[in-house]
Amino acid sequence: MTELAYMVREDWGQDGTAMVPQSAVIRSWLGASPYMFAVERAEALVAGRKGGHQGVISFIAPEEADRVVVSIDNVRGSLGSDSVLEHPITVVYPLQDGACEVLQRMVRDELFTRVFVMIWNEHDLVKTWLDGLGATNLHTGASVAPTAPLLAEAIEMIRMAENNGLRGGRGKDAVVQLLRAFAGEGLPVDSATWVRAYFSGGGSFEYARDLKTLVDEYNRGVRHRVKAIYRDDIVQVLQERLAEQQR
Structure with missing residues (x-):
């Protein structure tokens, strides 16, 4: 079963004061490098934006050699012959339903042992989905109680x-x-x-x-x-x- 965790952008950044320590918390959960990242459009990443996709990736994996970035639609193809990757993946800011549905299938099919999601806004539907599956909020260290x-x-x-x-x-x-x-x-x-x-x-x-x-x-x-x-x-x-x- 895939382990799930997340952090909301605001909790990660805290007005630009907490990216370094919060990224360390995320790395501790992910484990050793290399780190795999999935974004909606890998080719559209813009360097230098600390709060954007590239900023998240750079803070979590400061060394370029330690990271692999793919488009979320291409995650399955990037796994090669491995049916389950014994390594975590970080999904950064899934906003569109299409990206969220790919993420949902990824977890359902247990493609990875661990999945971490960086959420853009606390009101995003993907956070509700993660809470419904019992994911750990790495900012608080807690999970939402199971459904009655x-x-x-x-x-x-x-x-x-x-x-x-x-x-x-x-x-x-x-x-x-x-x-x-x-x-x-x-x-x-x-x-x-x-x-x-x-x-x-x-x-x-x-x-x-x-x-x-x-x-x-x-x-x-x-x-x-x-x-x-x-x-x-x-x-x-x-x-x-x-x-x-x-x-």
Whole structure:
């Protein structure tokens, strides 16, 4: 299983005061050189920008001979015949869904034993994904608590209904009805918790954005028109299912 860790750009740089010590923390987690880096477009790196991709790479691996930089789309091809590389990779600022999906497949297929991600902004969806998978925040040394079993059951039901997406049809019906049911029981219905749980359950970046939109709309008071596909006591049904599994 791939070990995951990350750091947010702001925590790494701290107004230009902490890049050196924070990079040392990252190197300690990564292990010995050489260091492999993946960026969205390796050919577009701009030298001299301390807060940019090249700056991150240069601080983590000061010696040019100690680093290999590839485009994230070409990571698999760069591995050659090795099915699993016994060496970590650092993914720098994955922003586009395409890059995040490649990263997701990389972890799912266990191409590397360790993956570190430098995140551009704390609100980036890739951070939610990493938290959902239990990644370690190297700035704090902590991980987010695992998804509550009851919510994990609800997410499994959403995944079963998402064949045509979550913005309409049965997928939307499932999300909205489960949100209403959880809210009625006083359970958390914030988008951060639900999207994190969705990623923990194997959800995609594409549908995660739709889920976040629906949950945020629900919390703003939007009254979605949906068809009832579950019983009114769906939360109790899920609780009974969990109790049965634990026997």
